[in-house]
Amino acid sequence: GAGVSQSPRYKVAKRGQDVALRCDPISGHVSLFWYQQALGQGPEFLTYFQNEAQLDKSGLPSDRFFAERPEGSVSTLKIQRTQQEDSAVYLCASSRLAASTDTQYFGPGTRLTVL
């Protein structure tokens, strides 16, 4: 596809369940970012991949959050034992280069609701 895609678009989980959110970046993009966007807030950085290497995971809120990009393309964000405070929109973005100035292209997000 031409843009970044994310699936599922909506996810409802019961507290304590594990969830997996998928991101398909633009083909050939080196960089991949995950963000968490709470209601009424701006995106908050979670983690960054350069190809398959996770170079920055400083934004992951707890060890329940785990992200991977094993082949340097598709990425999965996994949240274990979900809590109500995990409810948010999870955004994925990719950029062509590994540079802070490069334009990030965002997917539409996955809205996670934890009951």
Next chain:
Amino acid sequence: AQSVTQLGSHVSVSEGALVLLRCNYSSSVPPYLFWYVQYPNQGLQLLLKYTSAATLVKGINGFEAEFKKSETSFHLTKPSAHMSDAAEYFCAVSDRSGGFKTIFGAGTRLFVKA
């Protein structure tokens, strides 16, 4: 540590009026600055970015922003608002120290009245 403050969570203007969305940043190193727009049910889209070339940056859809180091500001303007400009706008900052983290402001929702 870097941070971004957007003044005003909501701004309302009349169609044809000037749009001014305010952004102030804090950074210990010269920053890279960005404005993104988010339309309902769509992903964020880059409007413009400042990367240390010209301080007045022109973006898409008639928007522009001026980097003012002395005021630590990067306000977004458009001379004449259009109904289609109604959206959420985010200011963001990243640094030149080799990291890739981008810090976003809380956003400003722009309403355009007919």
